[in-house]
Amino acid sequence: MLLPNGRNANRREFLSQTGKLALGAGLAATLPNVRLLGAEAKQKESTPESLTKVLYESLSPKQREAVCFDWDHEDGRGLLRTHVSANWDITEQYLASDFYTDDQREIVRHILEGIIQPEWHERIYKQLKDDSGGFGKQNSIAIFGEPGSDKCELVLTGRHMTLRADGNTTPHVAFGGPIFYGHAAQGFDEKPDHPGNVFWPQAKAANKLYQMLDGEQQEAALVRNPKMPAEDDVYFEGTGEKAAKELQGIPIAQLASDQKEHMQKVLKKLIEPYRQSDQDEVVACLDKFGGLDACHLAFYEEDDLGKDRVWDNWRLEGPAFVWHFRGAPHVHCWVNVADNPEVELNAG
Structure with a gap:
């Protein structure tokens, strides 16, 4: 694993840091998944939620005032906990600033890694480096509710990032609420084949399905007017x-x-960056309203980079499911998944 300074770190180093924080705050007994085994300190299945509690207990009163809020806190952006945007700061303090200690930054880094599947860590760090200079440089966090209670969520934001860790305490929604991901791998205006973009393989999988459609199906799937x-x-x-x-x-x-079978592969490709519990929650929400059979798949002729008919913009949508992939001029993906279509969205 890479530290923000680029040095490789092992789990023992991390636990040494977080263990000191937990013990210093008298929290060792509250973290059953983290055990100190003498000189051979190891991390045992700590979760983003348990690490959020460690982080919370490490914050000074001044820090808590700036980044910790009531569950239903509102500001000029509305219900802050549910807001999602392509490039935003949920609080004013960047993780890389001296507002946070090195230990606290390490905890947040491991929260991020807990939300993301291990095989995706390198790709997410590439996205962060390309888009904002690296982890923490333009990332901020907020904690809503009290860690360890039945209502708590940590939200991590930045350029091309809105991620959440809620331990399924937020009712009706997958991922703890709407999320956003994106990447501008080669500058703002990417080439038609999106070289180096870590999320472009998702669009390639969807376009492979488009090629499997017959002429009549392609005509139904391709949206020319109205625009997307x-x-x-x-x-x-x-x-x-x-x-x-x-x-x-x-x-x-x-x-x-066979087309439906490939559509399942597309869905799997969309959710594969995220931890298994979030993947399972997406599928459960989707199944409640008829699964993929209740969804539509649209490809948009608008903004076809290179005019190569490899559609950069596409959308998978159902009664309480929207996955909007915008690939031009670079990748933006907006995701909203719930088990109740009446769940309100706060996006912009």
Whole structure:
């Protein structure tokens, strides 16, 4: 694992730091998944939520005043806990600033790594380096509710990043609420094949499905007019015949069996960066409203980079599920998944 300074760190180093914090605050007994084994200190399945508690207990009163809020805290952006944007600071203090200690930055780094699958860590650090100079340089956090209670969520934001750790304490939604990810690997305007973009393989998988469609299906899936929705328009259409008519593209239910099988692979590709519990929650939310068969898949002719008919912009949408992939001029992805289409969104 890479530290912010680029040095490799092992789990023993990290536990040495977080263990000192926990013990110093009298918290050793509250972290059953983290054990100190004499000189051979190891980390045992600590979760982003347990580490959020360690972080919270390490914060000074001044720090808590700046980054810790009530569960339903609102500001000029509305209900702050549920806000999502492409490039924003949930609080004013960047992780790389001297507002935080080195130990605290390490804890947040491991919270991030706990949310993301290990095989994706290197790719996420590449995204952070390309977009903002590295982990913490333009990232900020906020903690809502009290760690260890039935309502607590840590939100990590920055350029091309909104991630959440809630331990499934936020009802009805996957990921703890709407999330955002993106990448500008080669500058603001990427080339048609998006060299180096860590998320472009998701679009390649979706475009492979488009190539599997016959002529009539491709015509149904490709949206020429009206144009694609605004990228942050990931509000739910809900259920019913009228709502279904509002969904653009081709109904997944109309696909052939081999096409549906590949659509499952596309979904797997979309959720693979995230920890298993979040993946499972996405699938559970989706299944509650008919699974992929209740969704539509749309490809947009608008902003086809290079005019190569490899569609940069596409959208998978169901009654309480929206995954909007905008690939031009670089990748932006807006995600909103719930088990109830009446869940409100706070995006912008």
